[in-house]
Amino acid sequence: MKQFIMKYLNEYMTGFYLPTLRLTDILEIIIIAFLLYQIILWIKNTKAWMLLKGILVLGVFILGAAIFRMYTILWIAQNLLPVMATAAVIIFQPELRRALEKLGEKQFLTSVVPFDKKGRDNVRFSETTVDGIVEASFAMGAVKTGALIVVEQAIMLSEYEVTGIRLDCIVSPQVLLNIFEHNTPLHDGAIIIRGDRIVSATCYLPLSDNMGISKELGTRHRAAIGMSEVSDAMVIAVSEETGYVSVALGGQLVRNITPEYLRERLESIQNRRAETSKWKTLWKGRQKHEKGAD
Template identity: 35%
Template sequence: MIFLFKIGFLDVSWVDLVDIGLVSILLFQVYKLIRGSIAVNIFLGILALYLMYLIVLAAQMELLATILGQFMGVGVIAMIVLFQPEIRKFLLVIGRGTEFRENFLKTIGNWKSDYNDDFDVQQIIDASKTLKASKTGALIVFSRDTELKFYAETGDPVDAEVSKRLLLTIFNKTTPLHDGAVIIYKGRIKAARCVLPVSENDHLPAHFGLRHRAAVGMSENTDTLVLAISEETGRLILARNGKYLRALKLKQVEHKILQYLHNQEPANWEEVEEEEEVSDLTPAK
């Protein structure tokens, strides 16, 4: 092995530098995932205990070292339990970012996306316009590749074609189905009154209500596009991969939905086209 230099009694090689670089990237990605959540404080607490254990071990304090050693012995299991949402999110990010997954989904997406030809997205836009004007809360999940059975089973099955009248009926404040999310898969409303995970991101705007936080949370945990309309303000947002867009015109909302359904999203999802460009790109009904 070729050594680059020495630091005291340590011999540093190219492999060591690559190892340090990869660990730094891994820690940075973990920090980005848990940033803004309560998991940061838990992680710092576990790190402080581990450093204390090393100090106690070096000082040969046998009794305290034994106690802390027993705790550190089950530390891996404890971290899996405590950081289960973050680990899930981390694995989801890896799965989304792999080249194999992108190529595989694009290959099978060609025949899966055929159903979008029969999916009249304008029905969603017309319903959203009415819901915004009347300040009626709404939460709509678009799933392109998975049926979301786990989340669909938390609500009531519908299995109906998407239509403006049906959406307005579901989200009407006097109906029992209005409090929850609608899941749309393969151009059909699979279920209503579904329960979605709420985002724990502390950096979300303070005025975001439960629907908006549920939209962001669902996009963090699944490969979906989520539309939310506030009941208090009529504000509409689109959420994707834990990010969100607001103050969108309805034509831009329609374009974003079509991009998602046809697997044609830009690398920078937060980039929004001008209304004139959207009009040219949106396929005619």
């Protein structure tokens, strides 16, 4: 029996290569799989998904040309490859920019290294601001007054702030109701809230390109989703047709929410800012201590 097994191994297993698997190899496979999964999710939620389908169809066509040895088509494809690569970068430029912005939103570095500008530590809004936003949002919903409120977080929205009219006023229910009242100069567009202050009104927001958005949603909700896709801002939309209050965050829209839910979401980003500020304070304190020790 032993001789039979050895004979089988010699005949059929000769030249069979079994690679050595190390712990770093397993880790590398996990990282690559995770990155590919994230890229697929990102592409699927943008208009790049349709462009990718077109590229896949073109790839299948070139593969067919290779199988049937269509050398002229293969020569054309080979010479057009650098041009196609450059064209892909140009076509996907908005999506690539959004992907890099999303990567920059991750908080694993900002809690350790103070990348933010000086003076951004005290942007945490107060409970009065939370109360004012919640009260005004549902008061406008009750009378079906459309509104779009952008609550800025870590990413500064200066490029969208300049599209509107600059303001500098404390957030309060009365101010918000007055801004979005029909036939007032500031009611059209969005307002941007930074900390406890309204910094701009009548702002233009980017519209989402997501093809999966319900056709029931109008421009206001598409703008809310679009803003949450290109930044870490929390956007509150009040429907003029239904009076529903909705929240967009991270490219996801939650419709017809309750006051409790809105308060919970506002307090969650408020606490996140507080935690970030705490780590930054500790970092600055450590730097000061080290400087004093020198």
